[in-house]
Amino acid sequence: MDNSFFQQNDLGLHTSPSNKQSLKILMLCWEFPPNIVGGLSRHVAxxxxxxxxSGHEVHVLTAGNGNLLSDEWIKGVNVHRVKPINEYDDNFLSWIGGLNLAMAFRAEKLSEDIHFDIIHAHDWLVGSAAIVLKESMELPLLSTIHATEYGRNxxxxxxxxxFIHNQEQELIRESDQIIICSEYMKNVLSTVFDTKNEKMAIIPNGIEPLKPELKTADIFPELKDKKYIFSLGRIVKEKGFETIIEAAAIAKKRKLDCFFVVAGxxxxxETYxxxxxxxxxxxxxxxxxxxxxxxRNALIAESELTVIPSLYEPFGIVALETMILGKPTIVSNTxxxxxxxxxxxxxxxxxxGNANSMLEQIDFLIEHPLKAEEIGNRGRQIVTSLYGWKRIASQTGMVMQDTLLNKRVKPSEANETLNNK
Incomplete structure (x- = not known):
């Protein structure tokens, strides 16, 4: 970054000639590509x-392993990877504790050379480090809460x-501002954690345009010339794949021509x-x-339709992936x-959780192909217009700037009140 291109205003924010504020952002997330566990990794990327x-200087602090570089420049982002203090611990909560210790230590070292403006934490998994760094570096803390343990279970x-619930509660309490991905999540935080509305901003997940480059038959020969209904996601109970198994059993009993393919x-x-x-x-x-x-793109593109049967889904980025490719998509009403x-x-x-309801929607789309195509096209249009990453990043940048300004204004107001007494 050419520092001569930026001036500094009275609040210490870096601004370009067009007066656009440029921040130095320290982003904490336990997963980041190519280390992908779930949707969190893709979101942060x-x-x-x-x-x-858009002009911000972004440093992502994340977990690493022996195969990845400790420091890497990826598409304009500074990626810093650390190994947990106890990287071989089989207890996940202990492993996460060790990761947070390593993150906090590395961030302190980075701050010796970089004057960060704000910390952005993603979920409770990095909450301990984020809270410690907020205090030690005297920075505002913005947290995105992607899901909750209460909702998952x-x-x-x-x-x-x-334990996880308490970690979430502490991160929410200590954060200066919270981002959630949907009105549903806003209601959850308000109800379960008593979070005030003014502390929360709704910004949806984003998605890049997808383009199929492969043919399904070349990847999975067993699907050659086969009509199939596609679903994908992390294979855990809350994603509702048991509903697909039940629907498949009903379809077999009724001799319906349905074949389901689930990826993830x-x-x-192995249980499924x-x-x-x-x-x-x-x-x-x-x-x-x-x-x-x-x-994934090939499997979506060549499917008849897609089904996302989640029992719990704070947002549903998988639905965006199927919709942006123009596939008529059935999702759980949740x-x-x-x-x-x-x-x-x-x-x-x-x-x-209702297999018969799933089959009713599938039957409608198969029996009305023109309507199905129309629904798929409308879905693609809405996702393209509302969920592009450029728009999402712009909204997030504005929330960051507001968070920083509010953090700096409040101490000034407090001092003024004391002086007037």
Whole structure:
């Protein structure tokens, strides 16, 4: 970055000749490409790259491993990777604790050379480091809460869940501003954590334009010339894939021509594969495991339609991925997805956990191909216009600037009050 291109205003913010404020952002996230566990990684990648493109200096602090560089410049973003203090600990909560210690230490070293303006933390997994750094570096803390333990489990039922819930609560309390991805998540934070409305800003997840480059038959020969219904996501209970298994069993019993393909990895993958064998549903569906982005795009593009049957979904970025490729998409009428899809206009809504409801929506789309195409086209248009990363990054940048200004104005107001006494 050419420092001569930027001047400094009275508040210490860096501004370009067009008076656009440029921030030095320290972003904390436990996963970042090519280390991909879930949607969080893609979100932070898209956001950081487009914040950098808009003129901000972005430093992402994340977990690394032996195969990745400790420091790397990726599409304008400074990526700094650390190894947890106890990187071989099998206990995930202990591992996360070690990651936060390593993150805090590395951030302190970075701050010796870089005067950061704001910290942006993503979920409780980096909350401990974020809170410590907020105090030690005397910076405002902005946090994006992508999901909650309460929502994932429909309540708090054991000690591990209670620990994570408390970590979320502390991060929310200590944050100067919160970003959530949907009206649904705003209601959750308001109800479960008693978070004030003025502390929350709704900014949806974003998505890049997708373009199929491969043919499904070249990747998965068993799908050559086969009509299929596609679904994808992390293979965990809250994603609702058991509903697809149930729908496949009903379809087999009714002799319906439905074949389901589910892509993704996760702790429930082998369990679901065993269920398919036990129920003798191999002719009705398959779990193909992890797919990369190019394989995913091909599978979406060549499917008849897509189904996202989540039981819990704060937003639903997977739905954006299918919709942006013009596929008619069925989503559960829950969480943030019901804010993305308008029934029979940009997609179809099904009752969460209800296999018969899923099959009704599938039957409608198959029986009305012209309407299905129309719905797919409208879905693509709405996603392209509302969920582009350039727009999302711009909104996030404005929230960051407001957070920084509010943080600096409040101490000034407090001092003025004391002086007037």
């Amino acid at each position: 898209g956001l950081s790259v487009h914040l950098a493109e 429909n309540g708090i039922h054991n000690e591990k869940q209670r 990895k996760g702790p429930m993958l 594969r065993r269920q398919i064998l036990e129920l003798k549903l191999e002719s009705q569906m398959m779990f193909i495991g992890y797919v990369n982005d190019k394989e 969480g943030g997805m019901k804010g993305i899809v308008k029934h029979l206009h940009t997609g179809l809504l099904m009752t969460p």
